[in-house]
Amino acid sequence: xxxxxxxxxxxxxxxxxxxxxxxxxxxxxxxxxxxxxxxxxxxxxxxxxxxxxxxxxxxxxxxxxxxxxxxxxxxxxxxxxxxxxxxxxxxxxxxxxxxxxxxxxxxxxxxxxxxxxxxxxxxxxxxxxxxxxxxxxxxxxxxxxxxxxxxxxxxxxxxxxxxxxxxxxxxxxxxxxxxxxxxxxxxxxxxxxxxxxxxxxxxxxxxxxxxxxxxxxxxxxxxxxxxxxxxxxxxxxxxxxxxxxxxxxxxxxxxxxxxxxxxxxxxxxxxxxxxxxxxxxxxxxxxxxxxxxxxxxxxx
Amino acid sequence: xxxxxxxxxxxxxxxxxxxxxxxxxxxxxxxxxxxxxxxxxxxxxxxxxxxxxxxxxxxxxxxxxxxxxxxxxxxxxxxxxxxxxxxxxxxxxxxxxxxxxxxxxxxxxxxxxxxxxxxxxxxxxxxxxxx
Numbered sequence: 001x002x003x004x005x006x007x008x009x010x011x012x013x014x015x016x017x018x019x020x021x022x023x024x025x026x027x028x029x030x031x032x033x034x035x036x037x038x039x040x041x042x043x044x045x046x047x048x049x050x051x052x053x054x055x056x057x058x059x060x061x062x063x064x065x066x067x068x069x070x071x072x073x074x075x076x077x078x079x080x081x082x083x084x085x086x087x088x089x090x091x092x093x094x095x096x097x098x099x100x101x102x103x104x105x106x107x108x109x110x111x112x113x114x115x116x117x118x119x120x121x122x123x124x125x126x127x128x129x130x131x132x133x134x135x136x137x138x139x140x141x142x143x144x145x146x147x148x149x150x151x152x153x154x155x156x157x158x159x160x161x162x163x164x165x166x167x168x169x170x171x172x173x174x175x176x177x178x179x180x181x182x183x184x185x186x187x188x189x190x191x192x193x194x195x196x197x198x199x200x201x202x203x204x205x206x207x208x209x210x211x212x213x214x215x216x217x218x219x220x221x222x223x224x225x226x227x228x229x230x231x232x233x234x235x236x237x238x239x240x241x242x243x244x245x246x247x248x249x250x251x252x253x254x255x256x257x258x259x260x261x262x263x264x265x266x267x268x269x270x271x272x273x274x275x276x277x278x279x280x281x282x283x284x285x286x287x288x289x290x291x292x293x294x295x296x297x298x299x300x
Numbered sequence: 301x302x303x304x305x306x307x308x309x310x311x312x313x314x315x316x317x318x319x320x321x322x323x324x325x326x327x328x329x330x331x332x333x334x335x336x337x338x339x340x341x342x343x344x345x346x347x348x349x350x351x352x353x354x355x356x357x358x359x360x361x362x363x364x365x366x367x368x369x370x371x372x373x374x375x376x377x378x379x380x381x382x383x384x385x386x387x388x389x390x391x392x393x394x395x396x397x398x399x400x401x402x403x404x405x406x407x408x409x410x411x412x413x414x415x416x417x418x419x420x421x422x423x424x425x426x427x428x429x430x431x
Contacts, residue, residue, distance in 0.1 A: 132329065133326050133327075133328035133329035134326040134328075134329065135326055135329035137326050140326045140329070142351060155375075155377070155378075171377065230326075280381075283377045283380070285350055285351075285375065285377055286350050287350050287351045288350075288351075289349045289350040289351070290347055290349035290350060290351070290352075290354070291351060292352070292354070292372070293326075293329075293330060293351075296330050296402055296403075296404050296406065296408060297329045297330060298329070298330070298402075298403040298404045299329070
């Protein structure tokens with residue numbers, strides 16, 4: 001009897017969040033085991049043309065440690081009394097000895113010896129941004145983020161790959177990137193306009209998708225432009241990004257991002273951003289619906 | 301495994317399956333981590349809206365004066381993934397909030413935990429900063 005009550009309680013407890021969640025739907029074509037779990041180590045899916053198919057729902061593969069200023073202020077997980085785990089606990093991917101330094105969300109260059117190679121202009125700008133508690137962080141202001149911040153934002157993203165166009169649909173700020181793979185060339189830098197997402201073209205080098213982006217709005221354009229990370233490492237209107245995407249297994253996407261921006265960095269640098277396949281869809285996120293942040297910003 | 305442990309493990313698993321929290325804004329520009337907000341009161345309004353859900357509550361101080369407070373939580377998507385929905389908090393519910401006060405001194409706070417006074421059930425607030 002006691003067991004039955006416990007079982008019933010368990011059943012109810014387990015069914016409650018399911019009711020509250022976004023509809024679960026098992027996406028066709030996803031390799032699963034007998035329990036329905038995604039087989040993360042399954043083979044890389046391929047298109048009819050034989051290229052790796054990067055399509056799928058992804059979340060960042062690595063988490064930063066909680067920054068010191070937020071320790072004890074926010075509930076984050078099992079270690080925090082009474083809290084529950086909300087970001088999926090997954091074993092980190094094994095270290096890749098050939099990978100460039102792993103990027104972190106708060107500080108892109110945290111794992112680069114000596115940090116990012118800021119020019120004096122960029123170092124001063126980052127300092128000024130941090131002095132105002134990063135109030136102009138585009139994420140906080142419901143504006144599009146820089147490429148690296150978008151890739152590492154905790155909200156999921158969906159990649160849709162077609163022969164001539166690859167879309168990255170970010171839940172964060174409901175962002176959309178168009179990556180043209182139809183053979184067109186990058187427009188000349190500064191022509192005709194600069195955009196939040198820049199202009200991106202991609203081509204395949206073997207199993208690697210190489211995406212180049214220029215014509216980005218930069219830190220000169222507005223206070224909310226040109227952010228690589230939460231702490232405000234800048235990029236300028238001169239920035240050129242090269243992203244190399246690989247999907248070595250079904251469940252892992254590796255993105256090596258090279259940043260060339262002589263105004264902000266004394267030399268180019270490259271960081272690795274891993275993505276993990278997630279059995280869950282992004283959800284509509286219309287950020288500016290009830291934005292109250294800007295009403296209450298207070299700078300000391 | 302004994303039963304209570306099994307139950308706890310099952311609970312942990314249930315939430316472990318949920319998806320990421322939103323790191324949305326710059327906490328320190330809006331809230332003061334050194335000024336805790338410990339509030340008990342009655343829910344008067346719920347705004348289940350982006351980018352952060354807000355609810356409002358009437359708090360009565362020792363002298364009997366009632367003031368209305370606005371409390372910020374995470375995004376509706378994040379809350380939904382953590383098992384909340386827009387009916388989890390209802391107008392008239394008596395709740396206890398643990399969080400941080402707004403820097404501008406107004407009656408606003410960021411919730412770290414919300415506890416239902418009637419049951420003692422601690423509801424995770426999906427505080428926007430957990431990243």
